Amino acid sequence: MNRNFGALKVTRDVNLSLERGARRALIGPNGAGKTTLVNLITGVLPPSSGKVLLNGEDITALSQAQRARRGIARTFQINQLFRGLTVLENLSLAIGERDGHCNNLWRATGGSRVVIDEALDHLASLRLVDDALKLVRELPYGRQRLVEIAIALAQKPRVLLLDEPAAGVPSSESHLILDVVDSLDQDIAVLIIEHDMDVVFRFARRITVLVAGAIFTEGTPQEIMANEQVRAVYLGQEGHRVTGGARHG
Amino acid sequence: MPQYANIAVSILFDGLAYAMFLFITSVGLSVTMGLMNFVNLAHGAFAMAGGYLVVSLTRSLGVPFIPSLIVASVVVGAVSVVFERVLYRRLYRATDLEQVLLTIGLAFMAIATYTYFYGPIPKSVPLPRWLEGDVNLGFRTFPSYRAFLIVVGLFLVAVLWYGFERTNIGAKIRAAVDNRRMAQSVGINVDRLFTLTFALGSGLAALGGGLAIQLLGLNPSFAVIYLVLFLIVVAVGGLGSLKGTLLAALVLGICDTAGKYLFADAGGFFIYAITVLVLLVKPAGFYGRE
Amino acid sequence: MAASDIMNAPTASESARERAAQYIVSRHRFRPTEALPWLFAIAAYFIFPDRMTFANQVAIMIMFALSLDLILGYAGIVTLGHAAFFGIGAYTVALMLARFGWTEPISGLFAAAIVTGFFGFILGWFTLRYRGLTLIMLTLATAIMLQETGNLRSDISGGYDGLPGLTFKPLFGVFNYDLYGHVYYLYTMAVLVVVFFLVRRIVYSPFGQALTGIRENVRRMHAVGSPVHRRLVTVYTISAAIAGVAGALFTQTNAYVTLTVFDFDNSAKVMVMLILGGTGRLYGAFIGAIIYLVLEDGLSKFSPTFWQFGIGLLLVLAVLFAPRGVLGLFENAAAYLSKRFKS
Numbered sequence: 001m002n003r004n005f006g007a008l009k010v011t012r013d014v015n016l017s018l019e020r021g022a023r024r025a026l027i028g029p030n031g032a033g034k035t036t037l038v039n040l041i042t043g044v045l046p047p048s049s050g051k052v053l054l055n056g057e058d059i060t061a062l063s064q065a066q067r068a069r070r071g072i073a074r075t076f077q078i079n080q081l082f083r084g085l086t087v088l089e090n091l092s093l094a095i096g097e098r099d100g101h102c103n104n105l106w107r108a109t110g111g112s113r114v115v116i117d118e119a120l121d122h123l124a125s126l127r128l129v130d131d132a133l134k135l136v137r138e139l140p141y142g143r144q145r146l147v148e149i150a151i152a153l154a155q156k157p158r159v160l161l162l163d164e165p166a167a168g169v170p171s172s173e174s175h176l177i178l179d180v181v182d183s184l185d186q187d188i189a190v191l192i193i194e195h196d197m198d199v200v201f202r203f204a205r206r207i208t209v210l211v212a213g214a215i216f217t218e219g220t221p222q223e224i225m226a227n228e229q230v231r232a233v234y235l236g237q238e239g240h241r242v243t244g245g246a247r248h249g
Numbered sequence: 250m251p252q253y254a255n256i257a258v259s260i261l262f263d264g265l266a267y268a269m270f271l272f273i274t275s276v277g278l279s280v281t282m283g284l285m286n287f288v289n290l291a292h293g294a295f296a297m298a299g300g301y302l303v304v305s306l307t308r309s310l311g312v313p314f315i316p317s318l319i320v321a322s323v324v325v326g327a328v329s330v331v332f333e334r335v336l337y338r339r340l341y342r343a344t345d346l347e348q349v350l351l352t353i354g355l356a357f358m359a360i361a362t363y364t365y366f367y368g369p370i371p372k373s374v375p376l377p378r379w380l381e382g383d384v385n386l387g388f389r390t391f392p393s394y395r396a397f398l399i400v401v402g403l404f405l406v407a408v409l410w411y412g413f414e415r416t417n418i419g420a421k422i423r424a425a426v427d428n429r430r431m432a433q434s435v436g437i438n439v440d441r442l443f444t445l446t447f448a449l450g451s452g453l454a455a456l457g458g459g460l461a462i463q464l465l466g467l468n469p470s471f472a473v474i475y476l477v478l479f480l481i482v483v484a485v486g487g488l489g490s491l492k493g494t495l496l497a498a499l500v501l502g503i504c505d506t507a508g509k510y511l512f513a514d515a516g517g518f519f520i521y522a523i524t525v526l527v528l529l530v531k532p533a534g535f536y537g538r539e
Numbered sequence: 540m541a542a543s544d545i546m547n548a549p550t551a552s553e554s555a556r557e558r559a560a561q562y563i564v565s566r567h568r569f570r571p572t573e574a575l576p577w578l579f580a581i582a583a584y585f586i587f588p589d590r591m592t593f594a595n596q597v598a599i600m601i602m603f604a605l606s607l608d609l610i611l612g613y614a615g616i617v618t619l620g621h622a623a624f625f626g627i628g629a630y631t632v633a634l635m636l637a638r639f640g641w642t643e644p645i646s647g648l649f650a651a652a653i654v655t656g657f658f659g660f661i662l663g664w665f666t667l668r669y670r671g672l673t674l675i676m677l678t679l680a681t682a683i684m685l686q687e688t689g690n691l692r693s694d695i696s697g698g699y700d701g702l703p704g705l706t707f708k709p710l711f712g713v714f715n716y717d718l719y720g721h722v723y724y725l726y727t728m729a730v731l732v733v734v735f736f737l738v739r740r741i742v743y744s745p746f747g748q749a750l751t752g753i754r755e756n757v758r759r760m761h762a763v764g765s766p767v768h769r770r771l772v773t774v775y776t777i778s779a780a781i782a783g784v785a786g787a788l789f790t791q792t793n794a795y796v797t798l799t800v801f802d803f804d805n806s807a808k809v810m811v812m813l814i815l816g817g818t819g820r821l822y823g824a825f826i827g828a829i830i831y832l833v834l835e836d837g838l839s840k841f842s843p844t845f846w847q848f849g850i851g852l853l854l855v856l857a858v859l860f861a862p863r864g865v866l867g868l869f870e871n872a873a874a875y876l877s878k879r880f881k882s
Contacts, residue, residue: 065767068763080758082755096745102765110564129556350857358848361848480672524677524680528669
């Protein structure tokens with residue numbers, strides 16, 4: 001795929017495929033176009049050229065919402081939550097839209113115990129039940145990030161795109177997020193954008209390196225770590241992280 | 250001159266004069282809305298204030314017309330800074346609805362105040378001799394006042410153009426309209442810039458209000474009636490764009506005049522129909538950013 | 540402690556879970572305080588028998604405000620042309636009578652709802668793709684064009700002088716309209732009860748929840764697969780239909796209609812009512828309409844200029860200090876008190 005903003009080529013000839021059960025990390029310097037790529041996959045941006053295929057089906061013409069209903073879920077780099085609603089409502093809304101409950105104008109939300117129970121199940125798996133009735137904006141940032149992930153999971157996705165899931169989360173809480181990522185269903189294809197190399201090496205079976213909008217190289221974690229050119233690209237930005245130095249937070 | 254050509258020239262001339270009024274009054278609104286994303290429905294009230302100030306200066310204090318215009322613009326521009334600092338600043342982060350309602354409230358208060366002090370009857374303003382009557386341009390005569398309005402308008406277009414495109418400050422404004430956060434990060438003091446543009450915009454609105462007395466009449470409901478027009482010009486032209494405001498003012502001003510000339514009652518339609526058509530095709534206006 | 544006690548004691552998490560579920564399950568049930576406005580409405584009938592015409596106007600405005608709250612308060616869409624729907628409803632009924640001699644009132648209401656709903660659907664379908672200034676100007680321009688159309692064909696619409704003398708058949712053929720507006724008031728209140736019940740159901744339904752989602756974060760809604768445009772057009776259509784019914788009631792209970800029903804003033808008025816009462820809370824429409832109209836009735840008799848200044852000032856103060864309206868103030872007070880009592 002290609003994506004141009006005027007004369008600026010933000011995404012250049014990117015060819016990416018995720019297999020079922022993939023555990024892929026997308027890394028690269030700032031401004032490499034990682035989030036743009038996710039936006040192209042999820043339908044936030046249309047490609048200037050190229051296609052997006054899901055299980056062989058061409059979804060390039062589909063809107064973001066249509067792709068979401070086909071099983072593509074994502075988290076945003078900066079939380080996109082329903083801040084004025086309770087945590088439980090955030091989840092039940094996502095489930096309601098997934099199942100078509102929200103097409104119902106007549107029956108009260110309270111009448112649908114199934115949705116509520118499923119929402120609470122998701123919250124329980126992320127230890128958020130105690131916050132269920134709190135407004136999202138009252139939660140500390142780290143727990144809000146958990147809600148962000150919970151919503152993506154509540155969509156029962158087949159493809160999950162996580163944009164820096166641990167970003168901004170204090171290290172005391174980031175283990176919760178990493179545990180969730182670890183325990184994701186084996187069938188889901190997961191792509192994670194990350195800067196923290198410890199997270200990347202813990203999670204990824206394959207790594208794609210994006211530089212200046214194009215794929216620089218791709219390989220297993222071992223191959224990438226040994227790659228001199230990758231180190232050179234990161235040097236000055238996050239070289240110290242590649243050598244396993246500072247942690248996030 | 251043949252009949253059709255005569256009508257066409259009249260339409261163009263009157264339309265241009267009207268367009269100049271629209272441009273002068275609306276350009277401030279466009280830039281401030283583009284810069285701060287702030288919906289200011291009290292803009293019409295600033296224009297009205299300028300008009301009434303000119304009335305008072307010329308009628309009660311005997312100040313000649315042109316100096317009154319200048320004084321009124323400067324005074325209203327200065328006073329608007331107080332409003333910006335004290336009130337508007339608190340609502341930059343507020344929702345559209347809150348901004349709309351606050352500024353409508355201010356507009357209502359302004360209308361009521363002016364009604365109380367000046368009464369509801371339309372006011373007129375004494376013009377210098379050379380602005381009354383007609384001016385002869387050789388092939389035909391034109392109303393002097395409208396010619397004056399066109400000249401003033403074109404002069405301001407040139408001045409603003411130069412200021413926008415050629416000066417440092419203009420560049421800063423354009424940068425901040427384009428991307429506020431980026432502009433702040435390169436050291437541009439956006440807050441101060443906004444106060445400046447707001448004062449300038451309000452001053453220009455006051456000028457437009459003063460000029461409008463002879464053209465359109467002035468009574469306290471001016472603030473709301475013409476507000477719709479200013480919003481239309483701004484929306485159709487595109488927020489934060491000088492070019493856009495000018496183009497929109499020309500298109501709307503001339504089409505409205507043409508409509509009223511040619512179709513009498515039904516002519517009022519054109520301006521709204523054009524607005525809907527343009528916005529459906531280009532929702533951000535002619536030169537707005539999506 | 541017996542072993543059975545340990546086994547049966549719910550864990551802290553489980554009880555928190557049950558509490559959360561219970562809250563959602565019972566949220567839509569009628570609370571006792573909800574009876575208050577209705578009791579007040581009934582009481583008004585007996586306490587102010589000579590103010591029934593005014594009370595009728597209040598009831599109509601409450602209905603109109605409710606329709607706007609659906610899109611403004613719940614879906615978060617700011618439009619400035621809502622008076623257009625009020626006007627379409629008003630004129631549907633008026634023209635049905637003036638041109639076709641149709642005098643049955645209740646079927647008139649249904650016709651107004653359908654016609655206005657249809658307009659709302661078309662307008663919404665085209666314009667709800669946009670937000671902000673674009674949407675405001677599109678809706679405002681459309682409303683003005685409608686008004687201009689009416690002005691153009693003042694032979695049909697009666698122009699700004701209006702169509703007078705629109706008398707309707709008695710309700711159900713039995714209840715004759717009296718000079719003091721008693722029957723009108725009860726009629727309007729009855730319709731308001733039905734409309735309110737419908738709006739309340741929508742608000743507490745999953746669809747209603749989706750609306751609040753759109754209001755809170757439309758990006759997120761797209762990302763979870765919500766057909767946002769479809770939802771907005773749906774609620775806009777319903778809102779238009781209700782506004783149309785309010786307009787129809789206006790014509791029926793005033794026995795005349797003029798083009799002023801399309802005035803921008805009407806659109807602005809009802810927005811002010813909502814912010815005074817509190818948006819996105821069903822009863823905000825009630826409180827806001829009552830406050831606004833009572834103040835207007837009192838102050839504008841004294842001096843219209845004074846009233847205009849007063850309402851402007853009230854608006855400014857409301858936005859600065861009580862942006863969530865009277866109900867918001869109540870909520871703040873309640874939260875403050877409950878914190879006080881806890882500590």
